[in-house]
Amino acid sequence: xxxxxxxxxxxxxxxxxxxxxxxxxxxxxxxxxxxxxxxxxxxxxxxxxxxxxxxxxxxxxxxxxxxxxxxxxxxxxxxxxxxxxxxxxxxxxxxxxxxxxxxxxxxxxxxxxxxxxxxxxxxxxxxxxxxxxxxxxxxxxxxxxxxxxxxxxxxxxxxxxxxxxxxxxxxxxxxxxxxxxxxxxxxxxxxxxxxxxxxxxxxxxxxxxxxxxxxxxxxxxxxxxxxxxxxxxxxxxxxxxxxxxxxxxxxxxxxxxxxxxxxxxxxxxxxxxxxxxxxxxxxxxxxxxxxxxxxxxxxxxxxxxxxxxxxxxxxxxxxxxxxxxxxxxxxxxxxxxxxxxxxxxxxx
Numbered sequence: 001x002x003x004x005x006x007x008x009x010x011x012x013x014x015x016x017x018x019x020x021x022x023x024x025x026x027x028x029x030x031x032x033x034x035x036x037x038x039x040x041x042x043x044x045x046x047x048x049x050x051x052x053x054x055x056x057x058x059x060x061x062x063x064x065x066x067x068x069x070x071x072x073x074x075x076x077x078x079x080x081x082x083x084x085x086x087x088x089x090x091x092x093x094x095x096x097x098x099x100x101x102x103x104x105x106x107x108x109x110x111x112x113x114x115x116x117x118x119x120x121x122x123x124x125x126x127x128x129x130x131x132x133x134x135x136x137x138x139x140x141x142x143x144x145x146x147x148x149x150x151x152x153x154x155x156x157x158x159x160x161x162x163x164x165x166x167x168x169x170x171x172x173x174x175x176x177x178x179x180x181x182x183x184x185x186x187x188x189x190x191x192x193x194x195x196x197x198x199x200x201x202x203x204x205x206x207x208x209x210x211x212x213x214x215x216x217x218x219x220x221x222x223x224x225x226x227x228x229x230x231x232x233x234x235x236x237x238x239x240x241x242x243x244x245x246x247x248x249x250x251x252x253x254x255x256x257x258x259x260x261x262x263x264x265x266x267x268x269x270x271x272x273x274x275x276x277x278x279x280x281x282x283x284x285x286x287x288x289x290x291x292x293x294x295x296x297x298x299x300x301x302x303x304x305x306x307x308x309x310x311x312x313x314x315x316x317x318x319x320x321x322x323x324x325x326x327x328x329x330x331x332x333x334x335x336x337x338x339x340x341x342x343x344x345x346x347x348x
Contacts, residue, residue: 067116068089068115068117068118069092069112069117070083070084070087070089070092070118070120071091071092071119072094072119072121073096073119073121073130073137074096074130074133075121075123075124075130075133076120076121076122076124079120080120083120092108092109092110092112093108093109093110094106094107094108094109094137095107099292100262100292101262101290101292102292104129104132104133104136104145106133107143108137108140112140119134119137119138121133135148135152136148144174146168146171150174150175150176151174153175154175154176154177158177160177160178160179160340161175161177161179162179162333162337162340163181163182164182164184164287164288164312164329164333165182165184165259165287165288165312166181166259167260169181180336180340182332182333182336184287184310184312184329185217185218185221185257185287186332187310187327187328187329188285188308188327189221189222191308191325191327192222192283192285192308193222197253199223199224199225201251201252201280202222202225202253203225203226203227203228203247203248203249203254203255204216204218204219204222204226204228204254204255204256204257205227205228205229205247205249205254205255205257205274206227206228206229206230206256206257206258207230207232207256207258207266207267207270208229208230208231208266209229211257211258211259212227212229214258214259215227215229215257218255218257218285225255226247228245228246228248228249229245229246230244230245230270230273231243231244231245232266232269232270245273245274245277249277249278250278251278251280252280253279253280253281253282253283253305254274254279254281254283255283255285256270256271256274256282256283256284256285257285257286258284258285259286259288260286260287260288260289260290261286261288261289261290261291261299261307261309262290262291262295263293263294263295263298264294264295264298264299265298267284267286267298267299268298268299268301268303271303272303275303281305282303282304283304283306283307284304284306284307284308285308285309286308286309286310287309287310287329288310288312288313289310289312289315289319289326291315291319295319296321299321299323300321304323306323306325307321307323307324307325308327309324309325309326309327310326310328310329311326311327311330312329
């Protein structure tokens with residue numbers, strides 16, 4: 001895919017002036033326009049001088065539009081509409097949205113094979129967000145952002161990576177430099193062991209099928225506790241539906257294990273199911289406390305005896321609630337960094 005990118009703050013400033021209700025150029029001409037797309041009903045409407053209309057028509061004639069496609073990011077769709085109109089083209093279909101935690105999702109919704117692709121995306125404020133959106137757009141149809149981030153870190157000059165509880169272990173394969181993957185389970189396991197819960201009462205629960213390996217490892221270390229699995233189906237990003245429970249939790253202390261809690265939809269529905277199936281108490285354990293709204297309301301609503309997380313991510317003071325316990329991984333990471341520095345293999 002050849003990419004022609006319109007991406008600069010200076011361009012945005014020009015475009016910002018261009019979408020006002022009236023454009024004036026001293027000693028030349030003026031034209032009125034209405035905003036396109038989401039800004040009004042119908043197509044872009046522009047009243048142009050005759051010589052400009054002719055130039056626009058000539059530009060659009062005898063062009064092989066199938067070999068060039070134009071897509072817009074979310075930074076300035078009005079400018080992209082104008083460019084497309086002047087080129088005699090329609091903008092390509094693209095799906096851009098934000099996850100609950102602010103991460104960006106981009107997918108080109110039509111084939112670009114054999115085509116030159118022009119991406120219109122000014123790097124205006126918020127510059128970091130718009131730049132990352134542009135980089136994801138460059139990736140193509142279904143972007144692999146983990147590989148993009150790996151390449152950015154490597155190209156910036158990093159020689160080794162230390163990561164904590166990656167959401168997907170396969171992400172390690174995207175790095176072309178040595179990578180150390182630290183699991184923070186020992187910190188949570190030490191804390192749970194200090195609570196002296198009878199091993200006969202314990203059952204470790206994976207809140208979804210994808211986390212079974214993690215939960216199995218956790219259960220093996222935690223007094224070889226039995227394992228239960230919550231089967232769910234996801235209809236959309238950040239939306240989960242609990243379907244069934246595999247395993248027995250009746251009269252047990254259920255300890256749910258996951259790598260992160262985002263909106264808490266999955267883990268809260270799983271907890272409700274565990275109570276329905278007779279669990280005596282439900283604990284939630286995770287490494288990364290993302291806590292996107294409405295996570296706090298779900299976690300503090302009485303479903304959990306305790307929510308145990310680590311401090312890999314900062315937690316705002318307003319997001320603390322009585323059932324929350326935050327454990328520090330600083331000592332674990334400090335030891336790991338020293339091992340790496342001493343050219344050790346990182347094992348504890």
